[in-house]
Amino acid sequence: MQTLTNRSKAVDRHPMTVWEKMYLPAIAKGMSITLSHFFKKKPTINYPEETRPFSPVFRGLHILNRDEEGRERCTACGLCAVACPAEAITMEAAERKEGEEQLYREEKYAAKYEINMLRCIFCGLCEEACPKDAIYLSETFAPSNYKREGFIYGKNDLLIPDPKTEPELYRKAVGERSRKS
Amino acid sequence: MVLTNEYILQRLTEKFGEAITQVEEPYGLLTFEVPKELNLKVMQFLYDDQELGFRFLTDLCGVHYPDQLGRELAVVYHLHNMVQNVRIRMKVFTDVQQPDVYTATSLFQSANWQERETYDFYGINFVGHPNLKRILNVEEMDYFPLRKEFPLEDQTRIDKDDEMFGRGGSI
Amino acid sequence: MSEIITQEQHHVKLPEGSIGKQTTTLNLGPTHPATHGVFQNILEVDGERIVSAEQTVGYIHRAFEKIAERRPLYQITPLTDRLNYCSAPINNMGWHLTCEKLLGVKTPKRVDYLRVIIMELARISDHLICNSIVGVDTGAFTGFLYVMQYRELIYEIYEEVCGSRLTTNIGRIGGFERDFSNTAFQKIERFLKEYPVVLKEFENLFQRNRIFMERTMGTGGIAADRALNYGFTGPNLRATGVDYDVRVTAPYSSYEDFEFDIPVGTTGDNYDRWLVRNQEMWQSLRIIEQAYRKIQDFKGEEASVYHADVPEYYLPKKQDVYTKMEALIWHFKIIMGEIDMPKGEVYQAVEGGNGEVGYYLISDGGRAPFRLHFRRPCFIYYQAFSEISEGAMLSDAIITLSSLNLIAGEMDA
Amino acid sequence: MTITEILFWLLTVVALTGALLVVTSKNPVYSVLALIATFFAISGHYILLNAQFLAVVNLIVYAGAIMVLFLFVIMLMNLNTETEPQKNKWLKMAGTVAGGCLLLVLVAALRDADSKSTIALVNSGDTGLIENLGKLLFNEYVIPFEISSVLFLSAMVGAVVLGKKE
Amino acid sequence: MIQLAIDLAFILEKAILIGGIITVSLVVAMYSTWAERKVAGFMQDRLGPNRAGPFGLLQPLADGLKLFMKEEIIPNASNKFLFILGPGLAMMTAMMTSAVIPWGREIEVFGRTVSLQIADINIGILYIFAVLSMGVYGIMIGGWASNNKFSLLAALRGASQMISYELAMGLSIIALLMLTGSLSLKTIVEQQSAAGGWWNILYQPLGFLIFMVCAFAECNRTPFDLPEAENELNFGYHQEYSSMKLGFYLFAEYINMFMSSVLMATLYFGGYDIPFVNDAALVESMGTNNVAILQGLSLFAKAAFFIFFFMWVRWTIPRFRYDQLMHLGWKVMIPLALINMLITAVVVLIRQNGWPF
Amino acid sequence: MARPVQYNVKNEGGKIVTMGELPDGHMGEGFFASKLSDIVGLARKNSIWPLPFATSCCGIEFMATMASHYDLARFGSERVGFSPRQCDLLMVMGTIAKKMAPVVKQVYLQMAEPRWVIAVGACASSGGIFDSYSVLQGIDQVVPVDVYVPGCPPRPEAIIDGVMKIQELVGNESLRRRNGDRYKALLESYGIQ
């Protein structure tokens, strides 16, 4: 077959030289490589004790955001659920009642907001779909668990701590980056 | 010589006349339909002809058009002339009631599994195929899953509420 | 090169006229360690020689094509990730290119170059796994871990760009979700600096080692015309001597702007495949370096473009969504999939890790594709395994399996 | 009974049991194992007779090489119990009786041979040492030795020729 | 022969020695597994086990206990007796080699001079070969009894490999024996450690190389680990084994490795000889027992190096294919060993009789 | 796009749903037996030999877990075996299609007690995005699963986290559990004798 392009370049595949046929030189070379690694610094991270920083855009466990006054941002528009390719998000909308203004930012809110973490593929489409600044993927990977039930994350598990009642935790959840800005 | 779509078409119509129908050029790719009895002949011609030389079967797949009565199932061949770097697309339509299409395995070894896959998905019966049986799905399956009328979802799934946001429907 | 003729190994005729069944049936897989991924090979062996092989696939068939018929375009990206998971970004990009072709979106040069970087990184990570697994299957485990460390670096770059390591869901129709951060560029730079050293070391471990050469030379070979007939593409085809590369023959994403060679082999045996993949990694490094330099050259406005200006398909900025009504409407429309795509048929091919990954998209104007077919190179060329392995030894077959780089996800879709 | 006698009888019992098992067991692999046990016992006898060189060579050659070959062949053919059709019961009986008669005749013939008082030297004597044997072998028996090596070679060639697929 | 004479103290002494050596080799084998994992880790830029005890030192104990407590599975289709016999044979033959190896010169306990060698038989090397040739049965029987095709294939591979390499090994040793003139390991060591004696490696570098390669093959270590090539045969002959029977096989492999290392040290590297020091003079100054300890340590250090070498090679180079292995064994190793033997013979003759021309 | 939030603090430690079967307790088990149980548990948990049943993406991430940066070997689990007889932990990683399900079960049956199963990744645990006719919706339909690891694929950290959860489970398991009625009933529910 003729060449299709003018860029082809044959790989170097010359027959073995006598030197190479003796096995030993190549083996010695290989062994010197492995030995040099023997004394190298190890990149291993002792995981539970040491951790590796995740990238700032890492897509981990979800978190439901609140505004500065501790009101839930989610308005149960359902875009995240639609955008989810795994169909892992379930929510029920409810109308905000009188006297709940300090709880919910908009007139509608999610009475039930569940994510099935086992289904979730952490693609980040829900975060992208959210028009209300409400759902984010955090830099926390989803922990494993013993039972399937442990993976239905309700609002309790997803909501960020209230900045008013639990400022400590809230600050921890917000992390360093936003504090700067 | 540059192999243009017009030239290919010209050669084809010279040889097969009216049999070449539905000629289109979506996004520059020559597309045409041939009657299902002729698929092998056309391909053989495209393969053997010195100038055309479509000797590489890039892709073979089935499509199901439930609305087109009498020509519900289609087999789409993508052929490639590597030397001239030209691709063409050839379609064959068949009735869902009698989905018999000649196999291309005698021409292209690569058609073997792709035809099996198409059979597996759409039930298109490739006449003359050496080993036409299901390839991806279990042997016991009694329907052709990619036809539009069959559901996608696994019926045993319990952890999803389809009523939410109107996703229970067909889309 | 008379000593490396493949056919000699290849067509050893077994004695005829012997009475009775002397062969044993050996079930390789689906859980056998050599089947990296899941597929089954039923081998008829006579001692150590393989008389015939029959492959069974479909052990992780997931009905991608059916699922894709129910999903709006942007939700198909995660699916393509899981085709060839060793080089998921290439599949992502291929899918976006397909959509862009259908939708008529023209991407700016910078986006193209960024895509090239990501795709070539993916190619490296794909070839690297394949080549090191060939090493593992010949019994040398260590090289695998050396290069694996640097795959980790590639993953870090992905993570920096899109937030995920393996199944990246990287890129959007028209560009990227966000611009590359400085850290990402630094990491690319670091990769360009450190990886050649390791690759060289990896080569030293294997390339001219007689044991490795003898194990791979002359085994698992296939001639060019047979390979074409079997629908080989990618490195496996190039190993037979055919310099077919989609990046060159049908350039996409501005590949025409880059200088690189297409390494080709001669005999198409395992050693050639290994060498071709190895050389391709070097070429990929070259491409990344060029692309990186080109990106640095952008000035002013251009230097921060990371998506095409197509409000119909590319999500508006989050800040605008929060504040501007118009943006919010577009946002809703895109997410709900209410923007109809044009009718038509598209075939777009990209050079994946294993060869030509094709997307054949038929749109009837609805929200989801009417039909989406993936051309999966693995699936197509794995057919040839029974021919390749006939007459070979068991150990050869195992190396052949790994050097063909069979990715079950891609094979079964 | 001295320790030597105890050992003698022990080894004898092992050897005879092993030999019987070789003949009687249905599974050829068991036969091979029993034969190996017999060889071990015989080697034990050699050691008792202070022929250590022969004892070790017996182990290396018979148990280590020949029996491995047997086992190898059996495994290669994957012979199981079923594969061997049993002989006719009467034929078996006849064979056993014939063998028994042979034993009887030989024992009877040798019973009265003038060997009652003769003993085989146990535990002493340097004949079996490798040094003495070597000297003898390479001085007086060098021609038989060379011939045997030729025999070996021809056997090897023969085996290769036989084993070669046409 | 001395070892058949009955003497209670003698029996006691030997029993203690045997017990000691078995314990030592078991412990060494145990920690070889740990070392293997650590060495592998370090060569591969990882840390290796480090969570069971300090530096993962309790790892072998954990493995052992776990294996003990695991369910015993005897596959239905297998031959039960042979299935159990296999690992037992493997373990036994692995342990038996240690009997003729001199672990040190001698020590004095309660006024008795105790030789640190279980049996100094005058055909020590032949004994080792006899035991070695038995080693193949463990693999063969185990692999066959599993009634698994992969195991059977592994057993056949193992058997043919071990038989083939035994030949070259024997031939390489014959050259050595021509120099030493004795089959007793003790004598060989003493010749090397005597004043003015050199280690045999200086006389027999090629022989050592052949011996080492064959030792690799006999121990089924990479690049000759075809019987248990996990990528091809899925752990080969011990694929069907679980629990301690598996442990026996794994242990046997490491004991074999240890014994080969010791053997290499003994035959070619002066055994318990402490390098650069006149041992006899040392006895004068330090006392017999201290020197014996030092000598033992010296032997262990040499063996440890070889064990490390075994691992080093394992984690570096690829594995042969079956036909290449046979090719190497029959067409390279045996001719090389023969040439080595011939050269040695000529040199020995010349040294004895003078230059003939 | 910098996020206004960074960590999900409520789940950093993971909310543990109690294991279905608590250790049978010390009832009837003497001091010695319980001590033995502890020691054996300690040994077992530090010597978990995994059987990677890797079918797709998660398998590649498992490679990363085995590789230098994460090094599962630190937990004594590097002797990866593909022979079910020799392994303690069945790690199912990746999509299990219905065609594959019998194989998983077969492998589980071949494993020697005590055995554990970990379902790594969304596909193995629940089917993930592949809610289609050909995919098994979670391997717990065919074999009992001890620990689920979410993620698609889970990061190596998450896989290690899952292995550590298994270790915890192994370390606390009483020696009698595998003979207990509840365990038998559990297996019975999967049709395993």
Place this chain on the structure above:
Amino acid sequence: MPINLYIFLALALFSIGVIGVLTRRNAIIIFMCIELMLNAVNLLLVAFSKMHLADSANSALQVVTNGADAQLFVFFIMVVAAAEVTVGLAIIVMMYRNIHSVDVNFLNRLKN
């Protein structure tokens, strides 16, 4: 030890070998029985060798190597046995290849 014991032991082993040859149909087992017979002879030879040594020890002219010839004979027998086994097994393998059985009764036909 009295030489008689050795003689009887060797005879017993030899006879068992003969019985095996006569009663079994499996070529491999027959072959093994032949090995057994050879070994019986070997044992006898070694015993006689030591008997001669004992004789010479009693007599006046004491030669260390008296009777060593017998041991060399054993050695040669082993060589012959090994050669025989290689050829024999090769034949059996060929036979198995051709008639797919190791039953000697099949061998009485000249053609299949």
